[in-house]
Amino acid sequence: MAGFTVHLDENAGPASTHALVIGVGAYTHLQGGASPTAHPGAVGMRQLTSPPLSARRFATWMIDKYHDAGRPLGSLALLLGEEVPGPFVHPRTGAEHAVAAATIDNIVAAVLEWKDRGDHDQARLVFYFCGHGVSLGFDTSLLASDMFADLNSPMNGALHFEGLKRGLNSCRAGQQVFFVDACRAGSDALGRTVGGASLGRVPVDGNEMFRPEGFVPREHAVLYATLHGEETFGRAGEASLFTSALLQSVDGAASENTEGHVWRVTTGTLTHAIGHFMKEPAFAGTLTNAAVPVNSESFDFVFHELPGDPIVPVYIGCLPQTDNALAEFVCRHPGQDDRRRPPPAAGDEPDLTEWSLFLPFGQYEVEAVLGPGDVRRDGLDARPPLFHLRLARP
Template structure:
């Protein structure tokens, strides 16, 4: 089966199409004939784990836009467990015929209401040329046209112009390496699943979030959710939150989401301990659409540094917010102060020293990864932007 949830509503709803591909028939270790040129690809575990994590977010703590609940999920999974089991059901493998069938069911539901939100998520192998190509389980089935069983994400987005839904979100957690074997192919590559048409819904929002830059690799630790999907889910759960009206109504909007994912990939825990971090990219045409409402201010991971580091041993810090009913203190302890606090612009940071001097300043604690400027040893050494009234 491909449909794992269908509330059969014609009211505004979110309709998701999720694909995870880690098992490939024609790559080494696959169940079918080996491709003559595997382009360096192997079987991988991470897509199934990542797609499942995305599903858990969808069915668990998805931050519904006001009045737009989850309406349906189409799911395809290709893993070493054949068939993949989800919620007590056997899930169809992510090959081209099943993807075409699932896309037909998906767009039919998406098309039922102009206020619907369509959400497409893919995790697996991918390549880039002029477009982004997402490789399905039967990639390489046709020896003379191995890319015929891949998804052309760009043309799929163009094809979604036939859909009435005004918000159409596309997320690709796949590599974007450019292979010479693809560059020299004089033909259209891939299948759009939803063929492009002339005209259609020209005013729709079509934000696209790509896991890496063109030519880049989508990374992940073996046997774990990919770094991009980890960062994406952290951003969706609050690290990409903002309060645009300054009225404590927290939402996740497209542009802040993309910025938060990149910050988390670059500076956060979602990346290799050494070496280059990946850079996500955006595409499509979109206003800064609201992707979800958060139930309240997100909990923010905050780091306060000391300069020089030994100043931590003579300073007592406190972070307070009457707005959030929050108070934490840190006595003379070596190392940066790492803590979590609910997001707000209204915090007061105070430093008290062993010689009896002190200073305080307002600080904002906002997602995704705020870092307070260094706290200096002496009040007289505090920089002007940290303690503006210091003598």
């Protein structure tokens, strides 16, 4: 395959989706890397395990499950910074593809290839980044795997995200979607040493205020994992919280059925659903409310169509919450095996959390059995974005 692509549809027409996916966890010149720098701007930055896993999961979803009949997936380019590099296994063909390193030169080259492939009025561009990010002033810079290779100008190892977004106004693609799963907190150490004159590399020049004559208007959506000035959160050895919420959302929680029989995910419903997951203790655990996803200056348009009915997050518990540790929960639906969560065995830690389920769209009957004289029953309608059911004492 050409360049950095791990998926390429040779028959893709102008009305196609083209994705660029970047996940950087191994940083050569940060603490714990192969050649750590003594540059004062690198203080506090370390190696990450979540971004390469997150990027692989997002790339797999895009190839295997992303669906838009009007703009099918035409290509996907993947760049990773991994401690132990490995091939990407195409989820449909099983073919193994070498993955390019997420150095700044490779990222710039991949951006240019991606922009050229999507330089059509009917095209959709999808950009995904997971890794270290910093804010210098009001702009965000995304750090490549070789950040700090240039000690005289460390920001040469970063991608200036706002510059990229502005520059892509000079690309004909009428729809552009950006997922930024990175910190947007300011770095005092970096700010003091490099100032704000350079915010990173800008592969494509453009003016966000003026679309070139003859281009269709641009609809763009930017989904940040967190507010400006805040950190985002990875989970060691797992996909990040934001990416996990994103992938659960496109499975159904972010879908709506407002026309015909098709469930559609829009950029607006996607932001709403991700926010629900990030605030849900049964999903986010100790990271509940730790980060607030933001959809900044974005248009609301259809991003994905489900092939069937949605899968809906459902949370079932008791009132008071302490009864969760005593209850056997049962969920029933005609034609399906009963779903159960037994109470903790003798000697186990009491489980006060709600029962977290992902149920196909439909109606269900639920029981919480706490004893012969305390059986609580209710029905629920599993439909997006989610459903909470709390069963009180009789």
